[in-house]
Amino acid sequence: MQNSEALALTAVLLAAAGELTQRINDGVLARGFEARPAYGFAFTRLAPDGATVTELGAHLGVTKQAASQLVEELVRKGYAERRPHPEDARARLIVLTERGWECTRAAEEAAAEAVRSWVAVLGEGQVRLLRDQLSRIAPHGPIRPAW
Amino acid sequence: MQNSEALALTAVLLAAAGELTQRINDGVLARGFEARPAYGFAFTRLAPDGATVTELGAHLGVTKQAASQLVEELVRKGYAERRPHPEDARARLIVLTERGWECTRAAEEAAAEAVRSWVAVLGEGQVRLLRDQLSRIAPHGPIRPAW
DNA sequence: GAAAATGGTCAAGCAGCTTGACTACTTGAC
DNA sequence: GTCAAGTAGTCAAGCTGCTTGACCATTTTC
Numbered sequence: 001m002q003n004s005e006a007l008a009l010t011a012v013l014l015a016a017a018g019e020l021t022q023r024i025n026d027g028v029l030a031r032g033f034e035a036r037p038a039y040g041f042a043f044t045r046l047a048p049d050g051a052t053v054t055e056l057g058a059h060l061g062v063t064k065q066a067a068s069q070l071v072e073e074l075v076r077k078g079y080a081e082r083r084p085h086p087e088d089a090r091a092r093l094i095v096l097t098e099r100g101w102e103c104t105r106a107a108e109e110a111a112a113e114a115v116r117s118w119v120a121v122l123g124e125g126q127v128r129l130l131r132d133q134l135s136r137i138a139p140h141g142p143i144r145p146a147w
Numbered sequence: 148m149q150n151s152e153a154l155a156l157t158a159v160l161l162a163a164a165g166e167l168t169q170r171i172n173d174g175v176l177a178r179g180f181e182a183r184p185a186y187g188f189a190f191t192r193l194a195p196d197g198a199t200v201t202e203l204g205a206h207l208g209v210t211k212q213a214a215s216q217l218v219e220e221l222v223r224k225g226y227a228e229r230r231p232h233p234e235d236a237r238a239r240l241i242v243l244t245e246r247g248w249e250c251t252r253a254a255e256e257a258a259a260e261a262v263r264s265w266v267a268v269l270g271e272g273q274v275r276l277l278r279d280q281l282s283r284i285a286p287h288g289p290i291r292p293a294w
Numbered sequence: 295g296a297a298a299a300t301g302g303t304c305a306a307g308c309a310g311c312t313t314g315a316c317t318a319c320t321t322g323a324c
Numbered sequence: 325g326t327c328a329a330g331t332a333g334t335c336a337a338g339c340t341g342c343t344t345g346a347c348c349a350t351t352t353t354c
Contacts, residue, residue, distance in 0.1 A: 003255035006262040009278040010167050015285040017164040020157050054301060066342055090301045090350040108150035115153040118284045130280055131156040133273060137265045138162040145292050213311055237319040237332040
């Protein structure tokens with residue numbers, strides 16, 4: 001594979017990721033939630049059993065201070081709440097509120113809607129293959145903005 | 148495809164795009180260029196015959212003011228230069244300098260290097276397929292940060 | 295128990311974008 | 325030709341989301 005092709009791959013990858021992200025965010029906004037893309041990735045970490053601020057920061061690849069600011073924002077908008085941590089009095093467990101869960105479901109719906117247009121072009125099997133291939137090469141590190 | 152799978156696709160897509168972008172940037176830095184990811188996407192627009200500030204802004208999906216600041220940065224670092232536009236005295240044609248071309252080639256090499264690790268996992272054919280599939284669904288609009 | 299490490303927050307600073315205002319030039323109507 | 329409207333580019337100020345640095349409360353380590 002030529003060098004220029006590798007750069008082209010990067011470009012389409014970024015373009016696809018960027019478009020998908022934006023369409024999901026638009027869909028979430030259209031469903032009446034005040035959100036930005038980072039929320040979604042925070043939600044996926046908070047969803048199962050909650051997380052501490054530091055854990056959230058690690059998941060998003062930002063400092064704990066930045067994560068703390070994000071949490072403050074989520075709390076202010078009613079998507080999450082701080083609870084005392086059951087095992088560590090220094091820490092707080094950040095969990096989703098009911099509205100936070102609603103917003104998460106809205107994001108999933110919006111994502112499904114956006115992906116549907118890809119299915120229309122490539123077919124379901126190819127999209128599934130795409131996801132499987134990407135999951136094999138995607139890093140397991142933090143989710144970060146692409147630049 | 149379930150809603151949650153669609154969100155998972157978005158996550159791996161972003162993770163892959165983000166990692167690739169960062170590895171390319173690291174590779175470019177390692178080759179002795181002072182750069183950030185946005186440069187690469189600016190270069191691809193400037194490369195063939197140059198472009199105006201406004202055109203560059205449209206390509207990157209930012210305002211012409213932001214594009215103007217980026218150009219100022221590229222000029223200051225020696226990657227590009229402003230020339231009078233041959234057909235419009237209001238405009239300036241921004242073209243790459245020799246060092247700008249070198250940086251572009253460095254980015255291509257770094258990209259090829261990063262993609263090579265994917266080829267090692269998926270095989271060349273699958274990576275090529277990946278690129279082809281993505282290019283069919285990637286928007287033809289501006290290249291923007293994923294969030 | 296004391297020292298070091300860790301979780302969280304406050305505060306200040308910074309990078310990269312935005313909007314608004316302006317000048318220089320071009321385009322189009324008459 | 326002339327003049328109004330539109331466009332290219334820049335300057336300036338402001339905003340957002342991150343960073344680094346400092347600090348307190350609590351936990352861990354020895």
